[in-house]
Amino acid sequence: MSATGPVADAAPPSGPAGVWAAQRRALGSFIRDQRRLARLSLRQLSALSHISNPYLSQVERGLHVPSVRVLQAIAEALDLSAETLLEQAGLVRDQVGPPGGSRSRGEPDDDRTVERAVRADRRLSHAQKEALIAVYRSYTDRDHEDDR
Structure with a gap:
């Protein structure tokens, strides 16, 4: 490969540039996977x-980092929370737990982790995911009420 060839053919850069490139690719992959789970073509997602x-x-190919407005539009079209895409883009981080990294069961981060896992499961349809999340929330909300 000559020095004038496309940058895409070069080895991934190390350091911060490599981290950002990996984050872009991961975000693009996540969006593509969610689009496919929703059984939408690229054109359909574009229209929505x-x-x-x-x-x-x-x-989707990791060539651009979309703006927050674009991420919000994609999230709405895919029926995801904007926070989910913002986390995938590295613009919002999960809540940090107490010092030492331990969390007790039933804290809000546990709820989001379960919901993310359900949404990421490729074997489930969108309707099945929403039903499972609704059932999960009905149990966890009741558990929180019992703690009061």
């Missing part, structure tokens, strides 16, 4: 989110 088809394709 009002974002151009070529730009969405580039985001």
Whole structure:
């Protein structure tokens, strides 16, 4: 490969640039996986989110970091929380637990972890995921009420 060849063919950069590139690719992969789980084509997601088809394709391939507005539009079109995509983009972090990294069961982060796992399960349809999350919330909300 010559020195003038495409940057995409070069070895991934190390350091902060490599971390950002990996984050872009991970975000793009996550969006593509969620689109596929929703059984949407790229064109359908483009129409639902009002974002151009070529730009969405580039985001899914990790070539661009979308703005918060674009992430929100994608999240709405995929029926995800904007927070989920913002976390995947590295713009919002999960809540940090108490010092020492331990959390007790039933804290809000546990709830989000369970919900993320259900949403990420490729074997479930969107309707099944929503039903499972609703049942989970009905039990955990009741448990929190009992603690009061």
